[in-house]
Amino acid sequence: MRPWLYNTLYRLGIAPWDTGVRPHLVDLVDSGRIKPEGGGRVLDLGCGTGAESVYLAGRGFDVVGVDYARVALDRARARARQQGAEDRCRFLQADITSYPLPGVDGTFDVILDFGALDDMTGQPRADMARLIHRYAHPGTVFVLWCFYARKEDVPRVRFAGVSRMHSMIEPGEEQRLFGREFSIERVESPEHTACFVMTKR
Template sequence: MNLYNLGYRLFRMPWELGPRKELVELVTSGRLPAGRAIDLGCGTGANSVFLAEHGFDVTGVDFAPAALVKARAKAAEAGVSVDFRRDDLTALTGDHGVFDLLVDYGTLDDLSPARRDLYVRNVLPLTRTGTRFLLWCFEWAPRRFDRWVSFLPIAPGEVAERFGAHFTIELLGTSGAPQPRRLVAGTAAYLLTRVS
């Protein structure tokens, strides 16, 4: 957490890319109508601000205070209201309520397997039947190097294993066949829909 906070305070992080492509396409096409949304691991708030600009009632959650300072400034500059909260997605505090849309760009895949279990337990109560969940992640079969640096991407099939009992799962797209010689070997985006 301290490294993230320091990074947000001193630098522009590599994932600060503005509102993400899949989210923009789903909202502007009407597939995701305005409603109550939560941005899980919102960082500096680009996705949160985009959603608020498109009529969503948005909560943004992150554990890095420096990210939230930037996010609040971004929302103020855009003239939108977003409820930014500091919290830990593996141990949520307070009553956040339920949402029509959950968005996660690169938070779940940043957690250890045990903390991913906690994440799922904490995120499920934020949903109800019909809730949509846009999940973007690094995804490939973990390599020896990944284990050595203690970074485990989402393994193929892991999204279905973790969420399949509660959601229907649509693969929106991938970066293509994994490229094992690249540092980032692959990515995937999913749209999940909560079932009863």
């Protein structure tokens, strides 16, 4: 999708993915799989209105949220102000397929992607994966949520759920993009979606 379309959906309040903090992330924090002590620097790619970024900032993480939708970022900043998390999260408008991100130095302990990589196809998807590799160091935890299926295994059109109208990660693609440098664990998710917790070796 084009930035103007994302901005329109956010402005109208009808972006279907803008549903609050993802339960998978809450589970990872509550279980201690990711924690701020000794490793709390987070990069939230495609952060949208900042639900995950602000949630983590409120739990002691230092977060950089990146998106290219200006309307979403304005709302993310407002959310951070309202929840008193401004000092722990920063939001910037940038292309998450282009390394380096402006003003973003070093590597991160946690990288999040809830629905950005699977929204890309071809070279942009490869470029975003390359950016993730470059911002990771040994021990980095990368959380990837995505539509996950072969095109032929989902309906051509569906009003609720995944269809061939969506772009998606195909089974095995996560290994091709990340398997050489990350250990990959898949956690339980609804049909035709996946949540991967990857750890940089």
